[in-house]
Amino acid sequence: MPLETEATAEIRALVADLRPDDADMLEALHRVQHRYGYVSQEAMYVIADQLRVTPAHVYGVTTYYSDFRTTPPPEVTVAWCGGPACRLKNGAGIRDAMQAVLGIELGEDTADGRVGLVAGQCNGSCEQAPQVWVGERVVGRLTAARAVTLARALRDGADPASV
Amino acid sequence: MSDAYDALRERADAAWAAWQHPERPRIDIAIETSSLAGGAGDTLRALEAEIGRRGAAVDVGRVHGYGLQWLQPLADITWPDGTRVLYGPVTAEDVGLLVDEATGLVGAAANLAVGTLSGRRTGIPPIADHPFLAAETMGRRLLARIGHTDPESLDHYIATGGYFALDRMLSRHQDPASVRQLMIDANLTGRGGAWFPAGMKWNFLAGAAVEERYLICNADEGDPGGWVNRVLLEGDPHLIVEGMLTAAFATGARHGFFYIRNEYPLAVQRVRQAIADATAAGLLGDNILGSGFSCTLEVIRGAGAYVCGEETGLISSVQDGRGMPRVKPPFPAAAGVFMKPSNVNNVETYANVPLILRNGAEWFRQAANPAGTDIGTKIFSFSGDIARVGFMEVPFGVPLAKIIEVCGGMVGGGKLKAIQAGGPLAGYLPGSLLGELSLERAPFSKHSALMGGGGIVFIGEGSCSVDLNVMFSEFLEEESCGRCTTCHHGNQRMHEVFSRVAAGGGRNEDRHNLELVGSSLAYSNCVHGQASPTIMRNTLRLFEREYEAHVAEHRCDALRCAGMTRFRVADQSDPNLPAARDICPTGAIKGEPGAFEVDDSLCIRCGACTDLAPRGLVREAAPLGTAVPEQRVPKPPGVPAAAGRVPLSFQTTVIARPEGGMGGPPPFRR
Numbered sequence: 106m107p108l109e110t111e112a113t114a115e116i117r118a119l120v121a122d123l124r125p126d127d128a129d130m131l132e133a134l135h136r137v138q139h140r141y142g143y144v145s146q147e148a149m150y151v152i153a154d155q156l157r158v159t160p161a162h163v164y165g166v167t168t169y170y171s172d173f174r175t176t177p178p179p180e181v182t183v184a185w186c187g188g189p190a191c192r193l194k195n196g197a198g199i200r201d202a203m204q205a206v207l208g209i210e211l212g213e214d215t216a217d218g219r220v221g222l223v224a225g226q227c228n229g230s231c232e233q234a235p236q237v238w239v240g241e242r243v244v245g246r247l248t249a250a251r252a253v254t255l256a257r258a259l260r261d262g263a264d265p266a267s268v
Numbered sequence: 269m270s271d272a273y274d275a276l277r278e279r280a281d282a283a284w285a286a287w288q289h290p291e292r293p294r295i296d297i298a299i300e301t302s303s304l305a306g307g308a309g310d311t312l313r314a315l316e317a318e319i320g321r322r323g324a325a326v327d328v329g330r331v332h333g334y335g336l337q338w339l340q341p342l343a344d345i346t347w348p349d350g351t352r353v354l355y356g357p358v359t360a361e362d363v364g365l366l367v368d369e370a371t372g373l374v375g376a377a378a379n380l381a382v383g384t385l386s387g388r389r390t391g392i393p394p395i396a397d398h399p400f401l402a403a404e405t406m407g408r409r410l411l412a413r414i415g416h417t418d419p420e421s422l423d424h425y426i427a428t429g430g431y432f433a434l435d436r437m438l439s440r441h442q443d444p445a446s447v448r449q450l451m452i453d454a455n456l457t458g459r460g461g462a463w464f465p466a467g468m469k470w471n472f473l474a475g476a477a478v479e480e481r482y483l484i485c486n487a488d489e490g491d492p493g494g495w496v497n498r499v500l501l502e503g504d505p506h507l508i509v510e511g512m513l514t515a516a517f518a519t520g521a522r523h524g525f526f527y528i529r530n531e532y533p534l535a536v537q538r539v540r541q542a543i544a545d546a547t548a549a550g551l552l553g554d555n556i557l558g559s560g561f562s563c564t565l566e567v568i569r570g571a572g573a574y575v576c577g578e579e580t581g582l583i584s585s586v587q588d589g590r591g592m593p594r595v596k597p598p599f600p601a602a603a604g605v606f607m608k609p610s611n612v613n614n615v616e617t618y619a620n621v622p623l624i625l626r627n628g629a630e631w632f633r634q635a636a637n638p639a640g641t642d643i644g645t646k647i648f649s650f651s652g653d654i655a656r657v658g659f660m661e662v663p664f665g666v667p668l669a670k671i672i673e674v675c676g677g678m679v680g681g682g683k684l685k686a687i688q689a690g691g692p693l694a695g696y697l698p699g700s701l702l703g704e705l706s707l708e709r710a711p712f713s714k715h716s717a718l719m720g721g722g723g724i725v726f727i728g729e730g731s732c733s734v735d736l737n738v739m740f741s742e743f744l745e746e747e748s749c750g751r752c753t754t755c756h757h758g759n760q761r762m763h764e765v766f767s768r769v770a771a772g773g774g775r776n777e778d779r780h781n782l783e784l785v786g787s788s789l790a791y792s793n794c795v796h797g798q799a800s801p802t803i804m805r806n807t808l809r810l811f812e813r814e815y816e817a818h819v820a821e822h823r824c825d826a827l828r829c830a831g832m833t834r835f836r837v838a839d840q841s842d843p844n845l846p847a848a849r850d851i852c853p854t855g856a857i858k859g860e861p862g863a864f865e866v867d868d869s870l871c872i873r874c875g876a877c878t879d880l881a882p883r884g885l886v887r888e889a890a891p892l893g894t895a896v897p898e899q900r901v902p903k904p905p906g907v908p909a910a911a912g913r914v915p916l917s918f919q920t921t922v923i924a925r926p927e928g929g930m931g932g933p934p935p936f937r938r
C-alpha cells in the first residue's frame with residue numbers, strides 16, 4: 106500500500122464502512138466512480154486494502170464491467186442505445202453519424218476531453234427509439250440528421266442540457 | 269392476524285382512503301424510467317410551477333405509468349368523489365389543461381383522456397376497454413397496483429392487501445414445507461427464461477446441509493427489448509420484497525440480495541427505499557411482525573455485464589469478483605454466494621409468490637394456456653415497428669396476431685417481417701409464422717427458438733436480417749465473459765462474418781463456417797455461449813433467401829447494409845439539397861445547386877441527408893464496383909485512426925463480387 110495522502114484518506118473515508126467478504130466490491134467501485142467520475146489506481150489500492158484483496162483483483166473487477174472507467178470522464182458522455190428497437194429505426198446510422206462528427210468510436214473520448222461516446226444498453230424506453238442519453242437525459246425519436254446536429258453542438262461546446 | 273400487522277393495516281387504510289378520495293383534486297404524474305425518458309420530469313416541474321402560479325387547490329402525487337408507454341408522459345387526476353381519469357401524453361405545455369380540468373373546468377383536458385381508472389366520466393371509457401388492454405383477459409394480477417398506487421408508499425401496498433399473506437403465514441406458524449409445496453401445486457415456474465419449478469428449487473435449498481444460506485433476486489434483466497422486471501421493481505417493489513421474505517421463510521434463508529442492473533437507477537432507489545420502509549415497520553429484520561422469524565435484504569447494483577444475469581455469473585459478481593459464470597455443478601443450491609447454499613429466482617417469479625400464498629394454487633392455475641402447460645399470467649413488453657409500445661399482463665397462450673392487433677398494428681401499415689422474442693439468445697422467427705405463434709413456450713421451441721423472459725420485438729419490412737445479425741453477434745461477442753474459447757472466439761468470428769457479409773464481402777463458405785461456429789459453441793460452459801448461435805441458425809434456416817441474396821447476389825433488399833447500398837442525388841430540384849449537403853458528417857455531398865453529387869468513397873451511409881431531403885436523395889442498391897469508405901470513422905487530420913475496433917468490414921474499399929461468386933467452387937474443396 107503506497108503512502109497515505111490526502112487523496113487516499115478521502116477515498117478511504119468513502120469506503121470505510123465496507124467489509125471483506127461482504128459483497129461490497131461493486132458498492133465500493135460505484136461510490137468511488139460516483140464521487141470522482143472514474144476509478145483511479147489510487148482508489149484501487151485503497152479498495153484492495155479495505156476489502157483485503159489484491160490490487161490486481163480490484164483492477165480485474167473494475168475493467169471487467171463496462172460501466173466503470175479507469176480514466177477521468179469527458180465533460181459530457183453520450184451513450185448510444187444499441188438495442189433492437191433503436192436498430193430498426195436507423196440506430197446504426199445514428200451511431201455512424203455521431204462517430205464521424207466527433208472523429209471517435211464508441212468507447213473513446215474526443216482529444217480535447219469534451220465529448221465521449223459509449224455503447225448504452227436498452228432500458229425499456231423503446232417508445233423513444235431511436236435514442237441516445239446525453240449524460241442522464243434521454244434524447245429520443247432521433248434521426249441521423251438530428252444526431253449530427255447534436256454531436257456538432259456538443260463538440261463545439263454547447264450546454265449538454267440544451268441540445 | 270398479528271397485532272403488529274393490524275396496526276400497520278389501520279394506518280395504511282387511512283392513507284389509502286385519503287389517496288382514493290382526496291380532500292381536493294390530485295394530479296399524479298407517472299415517474300418511472302419510460303415516463304422520464306418521455307419528459308415526465310419537465311411535466312412535473314411545469315405542473316408544480318403552474319399550481320404555484322395560480323395558487324390552485326390541487327395536490328400533486330406520483331404513480332407508475334399504466335403500461336401504455338407510447339402515451340408517455342402519463343398522468344391522472346383523482347377527484348374527491350373518487351373518480352380517476354388517466355391522461356397522456358401530458359407534456360410540460362399541457363399542464364395548464366390538467367389543472368383546469370382538475371379544478372372544475374370539465375372537458376378542458378378531454379383530448380388527452382385515455383380512460384377512467386375508477387368511477388365514471390361521460391365520454392371517457394373505462395381503461396379496461398382500451399384496445400391496447402384487450403388481451404389482458406385475466407385482468408391484472410402482478411400489475412394490480414401499477415398506475416393506481418404510489419410505488420414509494422408502504423401504506424398503499426399494505427392497504428391493497430400487501431404483507432397480508434406473509435403475516436398470515438407467520439402468525440399461523442405455517443410449516444415451511446407446506447409453503448414450498450404450495451408453489452409446486454401452483455406450478456409456479458421460473459420467469460427468468462428456464463421455467464424450472466420454483467418450489468422444487470426451494471426444496472433443494474431447504475434441504476441444504478449448511479445453515480448459512482442465501483436468496484438472490486435476479487434483477488439483471490439484460491435482454492435488450494425486455495423490461496418486465498423493471499416495471500415490477502419500479503412500480504411495486506414491496507411485492508418482490510414480500511416474495512423474497514416468503515421464500516426465505518420457506519427455505520431457511522436469513523439474508524437475501526437483490527442484484528439490480530446499473531441501467532435501472534430508479535429501481536435501485538425504490539427497492540432500497542422499500543427495504544428501509546419495511547425494516548422500519550417491522551416487516552424486515554429481526555423478529556418480523558413479532559413472529560420470531562428474521563430476515564434481512566440488501567441491494568447490489570450491477571455494473572453493465574450481461575452474463576451477470578446468468579445465475580453463477582451473478583453469484584461471482586455478488587462475491588466481490590468479476591461476474592464470470594462458473595462451471596456447474598456445483599449448483600447454487602449446493603454452493604452459491606460465498607460457496608454457501610443459495611437460490612436464484614427472477615423478479616417476476618418472486619412477485620408471483622405473495623399472490624399464490626394469498627389466493628391459493630387453484631386460483632393461480634386458473635390462468636393458463638389452452639394446453640395447460642404454461643401456468644399463470646405473464647408480463648410482456650412489446651416494442652419495435654408497432655404503433656403502441658408498452659407492457660401488459662396476459663395469460664399464456666395469447667396468439668401473437670392478437671398482440672399485434674392490440675399494439676395498433678405495424679407502423680405505417682407495413683408488413684411484419686420477423687419476431688424477435690426473448691433477447692439475443694432466444695430466437696428470430698419470420699412474420700410468416702405469425703399465425704402459428706402464441707405467447708407460450710411450445711410454438712417457439714417447435715421452430716428452434718425460445719419465448720424467453722418477456723421482451724418481444726416486432727420487426728417490419730424495412731429491416732434486414734443480416735444487419736440484425738451484425739447487431740446481435742456484436743452484442744454476444746461484447747458480452748462474452750471470455751472464459752471459453754468457443755464462446756469468446758466463436759462469437760467474435762460470427763460477428764466478423766456477418767459484418768463482412770453486410771459490407772458486401774460475403775463468401776460461399778461463410779454459411780458453412782457459421783454452422784461450424786454454431787456447433788462448437790455448444791461446448792461452451794454456460795448458456796450464453798451455448799445459445800449464442802440460435803438467432804444465426806434461425807436466420808440461415810428461415811431467412812435463407814435473404815441471407816443468400818447478400819452473399820451470392822450482393823443484394824440487400826431492405827437497403828440497410830452499407831456495403832450494398834449507396835446514396836445518390838435523384839432530384840436536383842429539391843430545395844433541401846443544400847441543407848442535406850451541410851448536414852452530411854463526412855462532406856460526401858459535393859457540388860452546387862443543380863449539380864449535387866454524392867462521393868461514394870466518403871459516404872458512410874448514415875442517412876442524415878435523406879432525413880432532410882427525402883425527395884432529392886435516394887438510397888438505392890449499389891452497382892458492383894461502388895466504392896465504400898475505407899474507415900467508418902473518418903479521423904480529423906493529425907489523429908491516428910484507432911486500430912483494433914474498426915470492424916473488418918469497413919476496411920473493404922471496393923465492392924467486388926465475392927471470390928467464387930455464385931457458381932464458384934463449393935466450400936472446403938479449395
Ligand SMILES: Cc1cc2nc3c(=O)[nH]c(=O)nc-3n(C[C@H](O)[C@H](O)[C@H](O)COP(=O)(O)O)c2cc1C
Nearest residue numbers: 458459460486488489490577578579613614617795
Ligand atoms: C447469459 C444469460 C443471461 C441471463 N440473464 C438473466 C436475467 O437478466 N434475469 C433472469 O432472471 N435470468 C437470467 N438468466 C437466467 C438465470 O441464469 C436463471 O436461470 C434465472 O435467474 C433463474 O430464475 P427463475 O428460475 O426464477 O427463472 C440468464 C441466463 C443467461 C445464460
Ligand code: SF4
Nearest residue numbers: 749751752755794797
Ligand atoms: S459460455 Fe461465454 S459467457 Fe459463458 S462462461 Fe463461457 S465464455 Fe463466459
Ligand code: SF4
Nearest residue numbers: 852871872874875877
Ligand atoms: S448518407 Fe450520410 S455520409 Fe452519405 S451522403 Fe448522406 S449524410 Fe453524407
Ligand code: FES
Nearest residue numbers: 186188190191227
Ligand atoms: S432498443 Fe433502444 S431503448 Fe430499447
